[in-house]
Amino acid sequence: MPFVTIELTREGVTREQKQELIKGVTDLITEVLNKDPHLTHIAIHEIDTDNWGYAGEQISVLREKGITADKK
Template sequence: MPYVKIEVTREGVTREQKQLLIKGVTALITDVLDKDPHLTHVIIQEIELDDWGYAGEQTSVLREKGITAHRK
């Protein structure tokens, strides 16, 4: 029974976007691991910006300063 947990910051992720994530992750698990989609569980948890941090700061504080995460 695959279990996938997706954590995102609480910033207006829509119901439709969540459905696309659930559908896409389930399809990926089915394709790559040959798992039954009826046994695949996907959990999406939204985290408040005050409860998420990086670089030693809360995300809410960094956003107030106009700082966003950088991709490499």
């Protein structure tokens, strides 16, 4: 029965990465909650960088300043 929404910025996530997210989250829910995977749906919402704010700033502005979201 789970429905999962993943909101992230539209910054070149590939089809393969989306498939990895979908497969990984579904497997995790199946394993942790013992849910039938046919009941798990996942929607990825890609949000333009002008439309996402972090700490009061648009992500597009942060990117122009060279600030990334990468793991260090």
